[in-house]
Amino acid sequence: MDSDTENVEYGVQIQETSTYPLNNNILYREHVNQKTKRSFSYVIIKEGIYPDKIVTRPSNKQKERTETLQDTSNIRRKRQSKQYKIPHGYVVETTWGRAAGKQTVCCEIDYIDEIPQFRIRYGPNFQYIISSTKSPSNVALIYERTLKPRTKTTLSGPLVFGLQLESVQKARESKRRGNLIKPADNCILSTLEKRAKKIATKMQSSFSSDIKGIYHQSDEVKLKAIEFSVNKTDFQVNFRYEDQIKKNSQIQSIVKTVDQGQISRDSYRELAAVEYHLPCENSVSNE
Structure with missing residues (x-):
């Protein structure tokens, strides 16, 4: 099942190919002028839940420079920041890039004392760990700078963690509503x-x-x-x-x-x- 949404202002078409929760493999693409600009594939290991006190974080830190897209008039614009609910007990394997630039990481989110902890595991056996309590974008930035200290590439934290995936969000919300019903x-x-x-x-x-x-x-x-x-x-x-x-x-x-x-x-x-x-x-x- 494909879910297509379009950001008219920036000409970005988002495609989420998913049958979750029937299949835990999800493909996410962003298209501009019918060309794929970036794509991520996900394997949902643990869906996680939305706790009673949900924390939301912007798609990028408001004071950070956000990723930009170039339109037909060659004007660079900042993409609007979005808020995403942060789940607890969430684990996902994320893959992006091509050929030699292909990367796979394991992302984890847990709440400790009501504060979300963001972790990225990487390496052949995911033996290396980077963590942060600030935001998904912060831990993604640390990860990118650790591997390539001189790179100017900025990873989108929410996309690396798959927080934008609508099919997973709906599954969590459905279970959350079900948990609100008292047993007879x-x-x-x-x-x-x-x-x-x-x-x-x-x-x-x-x-x-x-x-x-x-x-x-x-x-x-x-x-x-x-x-x-x-x-x-x-x-x-x-x-x-x-x-x-x-x-x-x-x-x-x-x-x-x-x-x-x-x-x-x-x-x-x-x-x-x-x-x-x-x-x-x-x-x-x-x-």
């Missing part, structure tokens, strides 16, 4: 009730759509109930198709029973959460 065992009764009703609503909508291609339009097809279990706890949601007059009559009867029996609002809420055929507590209390 840690939820109160009203939360479980809302989840059950949400599932029922989605299934009812899907059911109404599916029957159109199976039954004749004159057939009266109704979904009466669904049953499922969560951690060995059974749930049943009944769908009511009664008219409003009958429904109001039922609510009035329940209100009378609640008043006579002196059942508290909280007690009825708990009962309605278990017995899904009963009207919700708000319907009764509003009468």
